[in-house]
Amino acid sequence: MVLECRGGMRHNRPMSEPLSTLAVIGGGAWGTALAQTASRAGRSVCLWAREPEVAEAITTRHENPDFLPGVPLEPAIRATSDLAQALEGAEAVLVVCPAQALRPVLAAAAPHWPSGAPMVLCAKGVELGSGLLMTEVAHEVLPTVAQAVLSGPTFAKEVALGRPTAVTIAAADPALAERLVSALGTRTFRPYAANDPVGAEVGGAVKNVLAIACGVVEGLGLGDNARAALLTRGLAEIIRLGRALGARPETLSGLSGLGDLILTATSAQSRNFSLGFALGEGQSLESLLSGRRTVAEGVPSAKAVVALAERHGIEMPICAAINNLLAGAHDVAGAMEALLSRPLRAETD
Numbered sequence: 640m641v642l643e644c645r646g647g648m649r650h651n652r653p654m655s656e657p658l659s660t661l662a663v664i665g666g667g668a669w670g671t672a673l674a675q676t677a678s679r680a681g682r683s684v685c686l687w688a689r690e691p692e693v694a695e696a697i698t699t700r701h702e703n704p705d706f707l708p709g710v711p712l713e714p715a716i717r718a719t720s721d722l723a724q725a726l727e728g729a730e731a732v733l734v735v736c737p738a739q740a741l742r743p744v745l746a747a748a749a750p751h752w753p754s755g756a757p758m759v760l761c762a763k764g765v766e767l768g769s770g771l772l773m774t775e776v777a778h779e780v781l782p783t784v785a786q787a788v789l790s791g792p793t794f795a796k797e798v799a800l801g802r803p804t805a806v807t808i809a810a811a812d813p814a815l816a817e818r819l820v821s822a823l824g825t826r827t828f829r830p831y832a833a834n835d836p837v838g839a840e841v842g843g844a845v846k847n848v849l850a851i852a853c854g855v856v857e858g859l860g861l862g863d864n865a866r867a868a869l870l871t872r873g874l875a876e877i878i879r880l881g882r883a884l885g886a887r888p889e890t891l892s893g894l895s896g897l898g899d900l901i902l903t904a905t906s907a908q909s910r911n912f913s914l915g916f917a918l919g920e921g922q923s924l925e926s927l928l929s930g931r932r933t934v935a936e937g938v939p940s941a942k943a944v945v946a947l948a949e950r951h952g953i954e955m956p957i958c959a960a961i962n963n964l965l966a967g968a969h970d971v972a973g974a975m976e977a978l979l980s981r982p983l984r985a986e987t988d
């Protein structure tokens with residue numbers, strides 16, 4: 640079956656005109672939920688899914704049983720597994736693939752990128768190997784494309800069901816952030832404009848690692864005090880890394896930092912928290928990852944975050960303990976011991 644996405648003629652719009660046609664690159668839970676909210680906001684949406692069967696299910700049955708089961712989708716959402724078709728005529732492109740797939744996905748999209756369309760980076764992670772944030776990876780692949788970051792406390796299913804949600808949309812260009820807020824905002828999906836994209840992405844990437852840590856503590860049954868300590872000292876790690884990368888502290892304590900940390904690190908809905916919980920209960924990482932189709936971004940990002948911290952001379956002991964646990968250098972008891980045996984010191988150090 641041929642699935643077509645036709646968003647209209649390819650053209651550049653003046654910056655002040657509303658964005659009416661969007662492409663969403665990624666047919667996982669979050670890409671699907673963002674397509675749903677954009678469609679409800681009145682935008683014409685075409686979604687690219689890597690799997691043809693996902694594209695077909697979205698277009699013909701208005702559901703995504705593989706990645707967002709049980710949520711009826713807006714019939715107006717069109718989907719395709721052909722990148723060129725998805726991008727044709729788009730006035731902005733939401734990029735929602737996993738963080739480690741960003742570079743190859745953007746490279747494949749580059750020849751078809753609609754002239755003048757900005758990208759909205761929605762993945763939460765740091766690239767393994769390079770230690771680059773999503774905006775930096777995207778800049779290497781598509782250096783002339785304007786960028787924004789969409790991040791915040793957002794379980795995809797709740798967004799897709801239309802439950803109230805607030806996010807940050809950050810762009811160096813405030814006019815771009817405002818246009819995206821207008822394009823995506825609804826009564827229940829409430830984007831806040833910001834101009835600190837680096838801050839918005841640091842919080843989203845590091846909180847996944849910290850959510851694994853909170854899951855481990857919960858799985859071990861170490862109690863509520865331990866969870867509160869991890870959340871607070873975890874936020875200190877986000878702020879330390881963010882500052883070193885040029886982020887503003889108020890961004891890190893906003894929706895995309897503290898807000899997302901609270902959500903992800905305290906809810907069994909989180910894939911990262913659940914993975915940590917299972918590790919704390921004694922399951923092996925190998926068994927948890929084998930055959931898995933959904934992402935737990937904290938797993939690859941732990942190594943990348945720790946390497947980035949080392950490069951900047953920053954201490955991130957919770958992230959380091961989780962990285963050692965995931966790499967097999969420590970067992971759960973060893974990872975806890977590494978944290979509990981640290982010297983006592985001033986809170987603000």
Ligand SMILES: NC(=O)c1ccc[n+]([C@@H]2O[C@H](COP(=O)([O-])OP(=O)(O)OC[C@H]3O[C@@H](n4cnc5c(N)ncnc54)[C@H](O)[C@@H]3O)[C@@H](O)[C@H]2O)c1
Pocket residue numbers: 665666667668669670671688689690706735736737738740744761762763764793794795796932933934936
């Ligand atoms: N699910 C959420 O609630 C949520 C919310 C906010 C942000 N995010 C972020 O969005 C990003 C995507 O997560 P998701 O939840 O939509 O994914 P998902 O776990 O629902 O599905 C995995 C997706 O990754 C795709 N994929 C796997 N390997 C790939 C590859 N090599 N190249 C291209 N695509 C590949 C699959 O096709 C599928 O679309 C992640 O960075 C995640 O942290 C997710």
Ligand SMILES: O=P(O)(O)OC[C@H](O)CO
Pocket residue numbers: 763791792793794795847850899902903908909910911912934935936
């Ligand atoms: O299920 P998680 O752990 O990937 O978290 C999803 C979102 O990032 C929460 O904001």
